[in-house]
Amino acid sequence: MSIESLTTVQTDRDRALLAETAGRASRYLAGLDDRSVAASPEAITGLAAFDEALPDGPSDPADVLAMLDRVGSPATMASAGGRFFGFVIGGSLPVALAANWLATAWDQNAALSATSPAAARLEAVALGWLIDLFGLPEGTGASFVTGATVASFSALGAARHRVLADAGWDVEADGLFGAPPVRVVVGDEVHVSVVKALTLLGFGRDRLVRVPVDAQGRLRAELLPDVDGPTIVCAQAGNVNTGASDPIGAICDWAAPRGAWVHVDGAFGLWAAVVPARAGLVAGLERADSWAVDAHKWLNVPYDNGIALVRDAGALRAAMGINAAYLPTGETREPSHFTPELSRRARGVDVWAAIRTLGRDGIADLVERCCRHAERFAGGLTEAGYEVLNEVVLNQVLVRFGDDATTRRVIAGIQADGTCWCGGTVWRGQAAMRISVSSWATTDDDVERSLAAMVRVARSVG
Numbered sequence: 060m061s062i063e064s065l066t067t068v069q070t071d072r073d074r075a076l077l078a079e080t081a082g083r084a085s086r087y088l089a090g091l092d093d094r095s096v097a098a099s100p101e102a103i104t105g106l107a108a109f110d111e112a113l114p115d116g117p118s119d120p121a122d123v124l125a126m127l128d129r130v131g132s133p134a135t136m137a138s139a140g141g142r143f144f145g146f147v148i149g150g151s152l153p154v155a156l157a158a159n160w161l162a163t164a165w166d167q168n169a170a171l172s173a174t175s176p177a178a179a180r181l182e183a184v185a186l187g188w189l190i191d192l193f194g195l196p197e198g199t200g201a202s203f204v205t206g207a208t209v210a211s212f213s214a215l216g217a218a219r220h221r222v223l224a225d226a227g228w229d230v231e232a233d234g235l236f237g238a239p240p241v242r243v244v245v246g247d248e249v250h251v252s253v254v255k256a257l258t259l260l261g262f263g264r265d266r267l268v269r270v271p272v273d274a275q276g277r278l279r280a281e282l283l284p285d286v287d288g289p290t291i292v293c294a295q296a297g298n299v300n301t302g303a304s305d306p307i308g309a310i311c312d313w314a315a316p317r318g319a320w321v322h323v324d325g326a327f328g329l330w331a332a333v334v335p336a337r338a339g340l341v342a343g344l345e346r347a348d349s350w351a352v353d354a355h356k357w358l359n360v361p362y363d364n365g366i367a368l369v370r371d372a373g374a375l376r377a378a379m380g381i382n383a384a385y386l387p388t389g390e391t392r393e394p395s396h397f398t399p400e401l402s403r404r405a406r407g408v409d410v411w412a413a414i415r416t417l418g419r420d421g422i423a424d425l426v427e428r429c430c431r432h433a434e435r436f437a438g439g440l441t442e443a444g445y446e447v448l449n450e451v452v453l454n455q456v457l458v459r460f461g462d463d464a465t466t467r468r469v470i471a472g473i474q475a476d477g478t479c480w481c482g483g484t485v486w487r488g489q490a491a492m493r494i495s496v497s498s499w500a501t502t503d504d505d506v507e508r509s510l511a512a513m514v515r516v517a518r519s520v521g
C-alpha cells in the first residue's frame with residue numbers, strides 16, 4: 060500500500076469518526092429531556108469500565124468513541140439541559156457549541172497572531188463587543204481566560220502592577236519582597252475564587268480587610284475603612300447565593316479620592332448590565348478599574364471561557380506580557396501579551412459566534428428570561444408555603460423547606476427525584492436550597508415541571 064492510499068484510507072475513516080461523533084453528540088443532547096438530571100447510581104457504578112490497565116497496543120478509534128459514549132454519557136450531569144439549576148452553570152447555545160467544534164477542528168494556538176490570524180482577529184472583535192455590551196471605557200484591555208477565577212487573577216495582577224508602580228515599586232522585577240504594603244479590601248461575601256486569586260498574587264488570605272455586608276450580602280460601603288497607600292478594593296456583581304450586587308458606585312466614590320483600584324468580580328452578575336431594566340443593580344460599573352466575567356455561565360458558551368477586562372490596558376500588559384527573541388514584537392495585538400497562558404485554545408471564537416447570533420437584544424432576552432424564571436420559582440414556592448430567603452433581583456433563589464435537617468433532606472430528595480437538580484448552601488446560618496437559572500434551554504414548561512417536582516418532594520419528605 061502506498062503512503063498516499065494509506066492517507067486516503069485514514070482520511071475516510073477519520074471523516075466517518077467525526078460524522079458519527081457529531082451524531083452521538085446530537086443524540087446525547089436530544090436525550091437530556093427524558094433522563095434524570097443527575098447521573099443515575101447505575102451510570103456512576105458503570106464508570107468502573109474506565110478503570111482498565113494501560114493498553115499496550117492501539118484500538119479502533121470508533122470503538123474508543125463508542126465506549127466513551129456508552130459509559131461516559133450516562134454518567135454526566137445533564138447541565139446542558141433545561142432543568143439543571145445547580146451552582147451557576149449555563150448551558151451551551153447550539154451555535155456556540157458548533158463554533159467550538161469547528162474551532163477545535165482548526166486546532167489553533169491562540170497565543171499569537173502568527174499562529175492564528177483568525178483566532179486573534181475574532182478574539183479582538185469579540186472583546187470589543189463585550190466592552191461595548193457592558194458599557195466599559197473605550198481602550199479597555201481584555202483577554203480570554205478559563206473563567207472568572209483566572210480573569211480575577213489576571214485583572215488583579217494588573218492592579219498589583221499599577222498600585223505598586225504608583226508607589227515607585229516594580230513588582231514584576233522585584234517581586235513582593237520588601238515592597239510597600241498593599242491594602243486589599245473585600246466584602247465579607249467575597250467569592251472564594253477572588254480570595255484564591257489574591258492568594259496566588261501573594262497578598263495573603265488573612266491580610267485581607269473584610270467589610271461587613273447587609274442582609275443580601277452586599278458590601279456596606281459606609282463601613283469601608285480609611286486607608287492610604289497602595290490599595291485595591293474588590294467589589295462583587297452577583298452574589299452566588301442571593302444574586303445581589305455590591306454598591307459599585309458608592310465603592311468607586313470611596314476609592315476615587317484614595318487612588319484605590321476597584322476590581323469587580325462579575326462572573327455572572329455583570330450580565331445584568333445588558334438588560335436596561337436590571338442595569339441599575341450594577342450602576343457605576345464603568346467607573347471601576349477592572350472586571351472579571353464568565354462567558355461559560357450566562358453567555359452560554361461551552362466550558363471553559365471567561366474574560367478579564369482592565370481599563371488600563373498597559374497595566375494588564377505589564378503584568379502578563381512576555382518577550383523572547385522568537386516571539387513577535389510588532390504593533391499587532393498579541394493575545395498572549397494579556398493572558399497568564401502562552402498556548403491557549405481559541406475561546407474568542409465561541410463568544411464571537413454567540414454574540415454575532417444573539418446580538419445585544421438577544422443577550423438581554425436570554426438574561427431577562429432567566430430572571431423571570433427565577434421570579435416564577437420564588438412565587439410558586441412561596442405560594443406552596445415555603446420560605447424564600449432572598450430578594451429575587453436576578454437569577455438566584457434561596458428557599459427553605461422548614462428547619463435545616465428538613466431542608467437538607469428535601470434537597471437530597473429533589474436531586475434523587477431527577478426531574479431537576481438544585482444544590483444546597485448555608486445562608487446567614489440557615490440551610491437553604493439554591494436555584495440558579497442560567498441557561499437559554501430552560502423553558503416555561505421546564506420551570507413548571509421542576510416546581511411541581513420540588514413541591515411534591517418537599518411534601519413527601521417534609
Ligand SMILES: *Cc1c(COP(=O)(O)O)cnc(C)c1O
Binds near residue numbers: 324365
Ligand atoms: C462562578 C463564580 C466565580 C468563579 O468563576 P469560574 O468561572 O468558576 O472560575 C467567581 N465569582 C463569582 C461571583 C462566581 O459566581
